[in-house]
Amino acid sequence: MRADRLMSLLLLLQTRGRMTAAELAEELEVSVRTIHRDVESLSTAGIPIYADRGPLGGFRLMEGYRTRLTGLTGAEAGSLFLAGLPAAAADLGLGAELTTAQLKLQAALPTELGERAKRIQERFHLDATAWFREADAVPCLAQVAEAVWGQRVLRAHYRRWRGEVCRDLRPLGIVLKGGIWYLVALVAGGAGAASEDAVRTYRVSRFIALDSTEEPFERPTGFDLAAYWEESSQRLEAMHRQGTAILRVSPRALRLLPMQFGAVGRQAVETSGPPDADGWVRVEMPVESQPVAVSDLLRLGTEAEVLGPPELRDALTRAVGVLARRYGVS
Structure with a gap:
């Protein structure tokens, strides 16, 4: 104007x-x-x-x-x-x-x-996007924000890793984490007296379609977006950490751990044992599921050896064998 x-x-x-x-x-x-x-x-x-x-x-x-x-x-x-x-x-x-x-x-x-x-x-400049990753395309973010401001129900078509779903969402707040936008919303429980409404988190870039409604809703009394996000993040991290890898790493790999594995890598460095005759050290580091752990640990290449647990060492041995055969090494 x-x-x-x-x-x-x-x-x-x-x-x-x-x-x-x-x-x-x-x-x-x-x-x-x-x-x-x-x-x-x-x-x-x-x-x-x-x-x-x-x-x-x-x-x-x-x-x-x-x-x-x-x-x-x-x-x-x-x-x-x-x-x-x-x-x-x-x-x-x-x-x-x-x-x-x-x-x-x-x-x-x-x-x-x-x-x-x-x-x-x-x-002073704050850049919330992570390195070496383009930000998500979020064409519907303004529509999501408008529903949050106005406390209006959103009819959402959402893409999950297990397939697509349609939900009526009562949007409670928006979170920007590592350059990725998330919607925190209340979802109605299923059929049955034991079912209850639940607060869930949705990645905004995965909305396939959104219909804004004029249907108002009441926010849950005492809902704290920051507290919910903190508790949810801790719960998600605990679910992902399914075991502890015992590694023997070179001096170079020891420097790489914080860069490649973040906070758990830094903690592994801080609690590492004394160097052996070759200058390598023993570290312990939380890992996710076995397939994810194998993929992550292969990034260290020849600068690390998995000592345990035995099932993780065996899985890494099999992965290395597949790679060797693929590249023609007997």
Whole structure:
């Protein structure tokens, strides 16, 4: 809307000082001609905007002028919780609101605090996406977010590893974990008196289709999204860790463990035994199911030897035998 654009233009000049028409046009995603019309409208309304001519010229506000029209809308206030995640805000459809909210905050701050906030913004950046992995395509994320905000039931067609399902979901919250978006939702229990509603987690990129409904629902009393996510993450990690591998690793593999296995790799390094005559050390590390553990441990190549448990060593021996035969080694 034009009123929002005029406000943004005014706040840009207040927080950044002199700006050219081209710079303003780029920030506000309009033409230079539109900027000139907007500046004229603000001047007509009594805003003291001056134009400096020449190569170093541009538009600026009269020295000492500060607007007091810095109240935040509901959407802008909500977007501030994503202030360190501009890409996430854009995914949720709040990119423009976040930009405007930040401008309003900068305009309302005293000069000294405004300069400090600007330095932090220039020198701190948070990138939530993991290395060497593209972010999921989440075309329906804004629709999911709208249902969360409005407490409206979603009719979802979802793809699981065991097949596709259709569910009526009561969306409770959205979580961004390692660059992946998840929906936490309440699902109605099945038939029977013993069935109860349950809170479940859905990966947003796996929704095949979503139908927004106008059906409202009540959030469970006392539901805490952060507490649920913490407990759910711990439960999932415990389910995945099904055993402990005993390894003999080279100095190089010891350096690789934290990079390849994260926290469990770091813990294995910290609790490793003394080096033997060859400089190799003995470590113990939690692993997932046997097939997953074999695949993971093969990444260490010839820099590691599985000492136990026997069934894991046997499984790795069989895998190495298959590889040897495949490459023509007797």
